[in-house]
Amino acid sequence: MRNRRLLAILSIATPALFVASIAVADAAPGAAETYKAKCASCHGADGSGATAVGKSMKIRDLRSPEVQKQTDTDLQKIMSDGKGKMPAYKSKLSVADISSMVAFVRGMAKK
Numbered sequence: 171m172r173n174r175r176l177l178a179i180l181s182i183a184t185p186a187l188f189v190a191s192i193a194v195a196d197a198a199p200g201a202a203e204t205y206k207a208k209c210a211s212c213h214g215a216d217g218s219g220a221t222a223v224g225k226s227m228k229i230r231d232l233r234s235p236e237v238q239k240q241t242d243t244d245l246q247k248i249m250s251d252g253k254g255k256m257p258a259y260k261s262k263l264s265v266a267d268i269s270s271m272v273a274f275v276r277g278m279a280k281k
């Protein structure tokens with residue numbers, strides 16, 4: 171009797187959870203969170219680079235035409251291999267994560 175009730179609850183809850191996780195996955199999973207956690211300390215939440223670290227490293231505004239005119243491959247390479255004081259992320263982020271960061275950087279420029 172108890173088991174049956176549990177089963178009934180599970181059969182309702184499981185598909186609901188499944189649908190919820192698809193909805194989240196649709197909205198470019200975690201790119202904003204990754205940026206906030208790993209990049210914003212240097213590049214600023216808005217990509218401007220107007221942070222103490224960003225200013226001392228003379229980071230360019232990620233939204234600027236100089237940065238945006240580079241190809242996706244260029245940006246991907248900078249993120250995965252690093253450049254100057256920019257850390258390499260190839261051991262910390264998957265290729266898919268890095269390309270979603272490229273898309274995220276492109277998205278910042280449009281705002």
Ligand code: HEC
Nearest residue numbers: 208209212227229230237245248253254255256257259271
């Ligand atoms: C420790 C500070 C630091 C962190 C953390 C950091 N960056 Fe950078 N980033 C830099 C610096 C410094 C440069 C400029 C490198 C150069 O041109 O010499 C740079 C350059 C870049 C560029 C190219 C900009 C240009 O001027 O062409 C992109 C794109 C970029 N970073 C994205 C990211 C992303 C995405 C993350 C997080 C996954 C990140 N960065 C984390 C410091 C940082």
